[in-house]
Each structure stands twice: as C-alpha cells, then as structure tokens.
Amino acid sequence: MRLVVARCSAHYTGRLSAHLPLATRLIVVKADGSVLLHSDGGSYKPLNWMSPPCAMAVTAPDDAALERGVTQVWAVQHAKSDDRLEIELHEIHHDSAHDLGIDPGLVKDGVEAHLQAMLAAQIELVGSGHTLVRREYPTAIGPVDILARDASGAAVAIEIKRRGDIDGVEQLTRYLELLNRDPHLAPVRGVFAAQEIKPQARVLATDRGISCLVLDYDAMRGVDDVDSRLF
Amino acid sequence: MRLVVARCSAHYTGRLSAHLPLATRLIVVKADGSVLLHSDGGSYKPLNWMSPPCAMAVTAPDDAALERGVTQVWAVQHAKSDDRLEIELHEIHHDSAHDLGIDPGLVKDGVEAHLQAMLAAQIELVGSGHTLVRREYPTAIGPVDILARDASGAAVAIEIKRRGDIDGVEQLTRYLELLNRDPHLAPVRGVFAAQEIKPQARVLATDRGISCLVLDYDAMRGVDDVDSRLF
DNA sequence: TTATTTATGTCGCTT
DNA sequence: AAGCGACGTAAATAA
CATH class of the missing domain: 3.40.1350.10 (Trna Endonuclease; Chain: A, domain 1)
Incomplete structure (x- = not known):
C-alpha cells in the first residue's frame, strides 16, 4: 500500500465524467492496483476512486501541464472497462509504502x-x-x-x-x-x-x-x- | 488527517456487531473525527469505519490487553447514536499527520x-x-x-x-x-x-x-x- | 425537516 | 458469468 499526500487535481471518465479541482488530498494505492482519493472529511467514500482490476501508468507532464505546476501525471486505467482516472500531482507532501499482507477479513455478527x-x-x-x-x-x-x-x-x-x-x-x-x-x-x-x-x-x-x-x-x-x- | 499503519484488531457494535482479527492495516483519522480502517485490497469501502460526528478517546490497555501485546486502545464513539468502534493497536509502523484544508469537492459532469x-x-x-x-x-x-x-x-x-x-x-x-x-x-x-x-x-x-x-x-x-x- | 430515489454503489450469494 | 437482494447501504433530491 502506497500513501501519498499531495496537492492534485483529477479527472474521471467512465459511467460518468467528473472533475476534481486542485487541492491537497490523500491518495491511497492498494496492492491490487486500486486507487482511492480522499479528502479530509466527508464519509468513508472517496472523492474519486478506481476499483480493481486496474493499472497505473506514471508519465511526465506535457508542456501545458508543466506550466500549471504539475510534476507527475498518474493515469489509472481499468483492465476490463474504459473507466479511467487521471491524477495531476503538484507538490507531494508525503509518500510512503507499506507491506500490509493479506487481511483475514471482517467477521459479521447479528445478521x-x-x-x-x-x-x-x-x-x-x-x-x-x-x-x-x-x-x-x-x-x-x-x-x-x-x-x-x-x-x-x-x-x-x-x-x-x-x-x-x-x-x-x-x-x-x-x-x-x-x-x-x-x-x-x-x-x-x-x-x-x-x-x-x-x-x-x-x-x-x-x-x-x-x-x-x-x-x-x-x-x-x-x-x-x-x-x-x-x- | 492522521495516517497510521499498525497491526490492530477492531470491534464494532452498532446496527450490527462485527469483529476484525489482528492484522496490519491503514487507519485514517479525518479532521471531522471520522475513522476509516483499510486493508490492502478490496474496494473503496473500508473494512470498518465510523462516520462523523464522532469522537475518539485513546486509553491505555488493561492488563489482559497488555498481555496480548496491545499498546493503545482507541475507542471511537458516535455523537448521536450508540455506534462504537474499538481498535486495539499493537505495533505501529507509521504515524503521520497532515493538514489538507477543506476540499472544493467533486464536480459531476453529464448532468x-x-x-x-x-x-x-x-x-x-x-x-x-x-x-x-x-x-x-x-x-x-x-x-x-x-x-x-x-x-x-x-x-x-x-x-x-x-x-x-x-x-x-x-x-x-x-x-x-x-x-x-x-x-x-x-x-x-x-x-x-x-x-x-x-x-x-x-x-x-x-x-x-x-x-x-x-x-x-x-x-x-x-x-x-x-x-x-x-x- | 422527512421521505424517496439514486449510485462510478459494493458485497455476497444463487443460477 | 449473470442475476438478484441486502447493506452499519450513503448521498442526493424531492416534498
């Protein structure tokens, strides 16, 4: 699991199109390739996300993006559908990776x-x-x-x-x-x-x-x- | 926003009872007090969570918990309902805090x-x-x-x-x-x-x-x- | 405020 | 694989 805190904007296209203006957010990249984009509030639902299976390609920003202050572009593409999330990263405040292992999962009671x-x-x-x-x-x-x-x-x-x-x-x-x-x-x-x-x-x-x-x-x-x- | 990666177990009681066995997970504590417990897979939905408004109390483990290797107990209590999430933390691998500011929010397109x-x-x-x-x-x-x-x-x-x-x-x-x-x-x-x-x-x-x-x-x-x- | 409908629903199970 | 229903559904919209 990779944790990145960065100022970023994002654009999602898939079942709908959505845009996320520039702001500082938490980006979680899970071991299965899925990506979550969280703000510091709201519910447990991310502002934007990509469900597995998907793959991320990191590319350098083009000239226009460089001009805007973009340092990296993450293009997350779903493996089966044409769902796509593009994240433009500006300043990166935190970046760390962690090996979590597989999770034993939730045990529900009272169903x-x-x-x-x-x-x-x-x-x-x-x-x-x-x-x-x-x-x-x-x-x-x-x-x-x-x-x-x-x-x-x-x-x-x-x-x-x-x-x-x-x-x-x-x-x-x-x-x-x-x-x-x-x-x-x-x-x-x-x-x-x-x-x-x-x-x-x-x-x-x-x-x-x-x-x-x-x-x-x-x-x-x-x-x-x-x-x-x-x- | 506080990010903690730790070996932990959790117990939720509210609309149902659920237990999360000991494993290494990401714990996100948002500025509004909400808590997310993520594994390194699955979808954007956390294994366990607490929605705002809620408050967290950090307490020392009792003797039995100490015996099990618990170093901290986080009790997250919902402000209005009797929903409650208790997290027992063992080894903490990462702990950092970040000021994200308020988010401009998602702009949905295609309306x-x-x-x-x-x-x-x-x-x-x-x-x-x-x-x-x-x-x-x-x-x-x-x-x-x-x-x-x-x-x-x-x-x-x-x-x-x-x-x-x-x-x-x-x-x-x-x-x-x-x-x-x-x-x-x-x-x-x-x-x-x-x-x-x-x-x-x-x-x-x-x-x-x-x-x-x-x-x-x-x-x-x-x-x-x-x-x-x-x- | 409350009730209803929607969702990038997700998740689990059955056919 | 595809369909169906429940969900700690949550979130948005209408009334």
Missing part, C-alpha cells in the same frame, strides 16, 4: 441468518406452545424464513428481517397468499419479526392481519450463548 | 443542464434543418427545455433528461398540451431526449406521438470539446 437460527431455537418467543415446522420452508416464489404451528396446530409463517420495513411486509404478504392456497396449511397466520420495526411497516402489517414481533438480539443470544452450534 | 446546453448547440441532432428558437421556453407550468423549429418551420418542444423514464414523458405531454393551445405555435411536435430511455417511457412516448432521441454524451462532447463556454 439475518443468525436471527433466524436463534428464533428457530426459541420459537416460543412467537407465542406460548408454538412448535417449529422447518426453517426456509419452500414456496414457488422462494423460501419462507420459518414455518411453525401455534398451540392449536394452526400454521404460522414468519418473516425475519434485521430492520423491518415495508418491503419485508410485502414479501411476507406474497408468501401468505401462496401458502393459504395450500389446503394442508390454510389458514396461515403471518408474523413479521425484526430487531427494529419501522412504524410504517407496523401499520401495514397490522392492517393486513400480520402480527409484529420485535426481536431482542442480546436477550436471545443470552438464552443460547453458544450460538455457533445453531448453524 | 441535464449540460446535455441541454450541448443539444441546443447541436440542434440538428434532433433532425436535419432544425433551428433553435430558445432554451427554457416559458409556459404557464414551467419552462420547456428547448423549443425549436423543424425544416418546414413547425414548432418542436424538446424535453431533456439524463435518464428518460415515464415521468419525463408525462411532463412533456403536459407542456405539449399547453403549447398546442397557442395558435402561433400549434401544431407542436414533441421530442423526448435522454442519455438512456427506459422501455416503458419509449412505449408511452410513441403511443402519444412523441419521438425519442437517445443522446450520446461522449459524441456530443467530442463535437463541442470546449463545453465550459456553453454555460
């Missing part, structure tokens, strides 16, 4: 799959006397997260989301419509379960007779702390 | 205004013999992007969008309805011009007798390369 596994193991959270039929119960338009039966034996379809918004309710509605055509299952009740349920989604669900269940991730994890075996 | 200016300058793209009447031709419900006359002298109203969808056709339809009430102009023909025209929009436009024109941004720019003077 939908995990919530589903925990809710399947603690299905009584949906209601006393509930029993699991199966996870990923198949339908013609895709699997329902969980199919269960309540204390009276009636089918219950459960859709799980980390964040429950309207889309999730629509999805569950489609499943319910299909499942209710199956005489072995009908009538199927719907439960929309999420760590957080948006007010709009709650209103829509309630209007359609779907009950909402807010999942407390930490509490569920506390009940079954050796959560890895759930998978 | 509707630019397309309009270029099409006005190259009005024959609409059809041979066409002449420009004026840009932003006023009507009671707002200005039409371009009003022109074809080779026979008949009025042509042009609506320009970067991406042409149904809304744009509806908009042009409303303009045409108004313009055709003007005896000096009627009959007014409609042209829907966009870099990309969605199939639905094309069907609707055709159905209403509006012709479609796909604009080739690069080709138009090539014809008039000193595009800045168009504004």
Whole structure:
C-alpha cells in the first residue's frame, strides 16, 4: 500500500465524467492496483476512486501541464472497462509504502441468518406452545424464513428481517397468499419479526392481519450463548 | 488527517456487531473525527469505519490487553447514536499527520443542464434543418427545455433528461398540451431526449406521438470539446 | 425537516 | 458469468 499526500487535481471518465479541482488530498494505492482519493472529511467514500482490476501508468507532464505546476501525471486505467482516472500531482507532501499482507477479513455478527437460527431455537418467543415446522420452508416464489404451528396446530409463517420495513411486509404478504392456497396449511397466520420495526411497516402489517414481533438480539443470544452450534 | 499503519484488531457494535482479527492495516483519522480502517485490497469501502460526528478517546490497555501485546486502545464513539468502534493497536509502523484544508469537492459532469446546453448547440441532432428558437421556453407550468423549429418551420418542444423514464414523458405531454393551445405555435411536435430511455417511457412516448432521441454524451462532447463556454 | 430515489454503489450469494 | 437482494447501504433530491 502506497500513501501519498499531495496537492492534485483529477479527472474521471467512465459511467460518468467528473472533475476534481486542485487541492491537497490523500491518495491511497492498494496492492491490487486500486486507487482511492480522499479528502479530509466527508464519509468513508472517496472523492474519486478506481476499483480493481486496474493499472497505473506514471508519465511526465506535457508542456501545458508543466506550466500549471504539475510534476507527475498518474493515469489509472481499468483492465476490463474504459473507466479511467487521471491524477495531476503538484507538490507531494508525503509518500510512503507499506507491506500490509493479506487481511483475514471482517467477521459479521447479528445478521439475518443468525436471527433466524436463534428464533428457530426459541420459537416460543412467537407465542406460548408454538412448535417449529422447518426453517426456509419452500414456496414457488422462494423460501419462507420459518414455518411453525401455534398451540392449536394452526400454521404460522414468519418473516425475519434485521430492520423491518415495508418491503419485508410485502414479501411476507406474497408468501401468505401462496401458502393459504395450500389446503394442508390454510389458514396461515403471518408474523413479521425484526430487531427494529419501522412504524410504517407496523401499520401495514397490522392492517393486513400480520402480527409484529420485535426481536431482542442480546436477550436471545443470552438464552443460547453458544450460538455457533445453531448453524 | 492522521495516517497510521499498525497491526490492530477492531470491534464494532452498532446496527450490527462485527469483529476484525489482528492484522496490519491503514487507519485514517479525518479532521471531522471520522475513522476509516483499510486493508490492502478490496474496494473503496473500508473494512470498518465510523462516520462523523464522532469522537475518539485513546486509553491505555488493561492488563489482559497488555498481555496480548496491545499498546493503545482507541475507542471511537458516535455523537448521536450508540455506534462504537474499538481498535486495539499493537505495533505501529507509521504515524503521520497532515493538514489538507477543506476540499472544493467533486464536480459531476453529464448532468441535464449540460446535455441541454450541448443539444441546443447541436440542434440538428434532433433532425436535419432544425433551428433553435430558445432554451427554457416559458409556459404557464414551467419552462420547456428547448423549443425549436423543424425544416418546414413547425414548432418542436424538446424535453431533456439524463435518464428518460415515464415521468419525463408525462411532463412533456403536459407542456405539449399547453403549447398546442397557442395558435402561433400549434401544431407542436414533441421530442423526448435522454442519455438512456427506459422501455416503458419509449412505449408511452410513441403511443402519444412523441419521438425519442437517445443522446450520446461522449459524441456530443467530442463535437463541442470546449463545453465550459456553453454555460 | 422527512421521505424517496439514486449510485462510478459494493458485497455476497444463487443460477 | 449473470442475476438478484441486502447493506452499519450513503448521498442526493424531492416534498
């Protein structure tokens, strides 16, 4: 990884054209050839970037560029598309290279799959006397997260989301419509379960007779702390 | 902006929980307090990050952490939410600070205004013999992007969008309805011009007798390369 | 302000 | 390889 802090301007052409006026910025050149151009603010998104695979060619500035004070021109060309980023460097304030090695990568926790596994193991959270039929119960338009039966034996379809918004309710509605055509299952009740349920989604669900269940991730994890075996 | 290259591990809790095992990474601390944790690959997205507003507290490692070889603990806390990123630093390979100043920001090109200016300058793209009447031709419900006359002298109203969808056709339809009430102009023909025209929009436009024109941004720019003077 | 749409989206998974 | 959906989506735009 190479880190350069320099006064520079840049021009990108690809899916759009964009220009970056002269200013001091951080340029990161990663081991895979990708380039990030960061300002000292904003979000984690660079002002300009090139995704791998791409290659950089360093060239000397032409006369007109020299006149403007350009000391180096970096032309970064994407290997497969015609995406192209050209950086004109003026004063370079910092330039260093570092060997980082490969990264073991991020381990995510608390994703939908995990919530589903925990809710399947603690299905009584949906209601006393509930029993699991199966996870990923198949339908013609895709699997329902969980199919269960309540204390009276009636089918219950459960859709799980980390964040429950309207889309999730629509999805569950489609499943319910299909499942209710199956005489072995009908009538199927719907439960929309999420760590957080948006007010709009709650209103829509309630209007359609779907009950909402807010999942407390930490509490569920506390009940079954050796959560890895759930998978 | 502070740049640190160090062997580190990290733990994020917020909308999800995530862990980053020990490895050498780039840590960027921006002037607004935001933090990026980059590996030497992947895309422009950091492995972990904290968006502003947030504040960092540097603390000494406790005994257990010392035992693991931790030399510093950085606790980055979001100002408004309970998002939190904790970084345990081991060996620090690089540490430097740079004053970048504020950034003028990215100038995106190829926007509707630019397309309009270029099409006005190259009005024959609409059809041979066409002449420009004026840009932003006023009507009671707002200005039409371009009003022109074809080779026979008949009025042509042009609506320009970067991406042409149904809304744009509806908009042009409303303009045409108004313009055709003007005896000096009627009959007014409609042209829907966009870099990309969605199939639905094309069907609707055709159905209403509006012709479609796909604009080739690069080709138009090539014809008039000193595009800045168009504004 | 909030809600909706866009994105050089990226990322991960399935067909 | 191509398509589809989720994302700590973020960012821009419209209402």
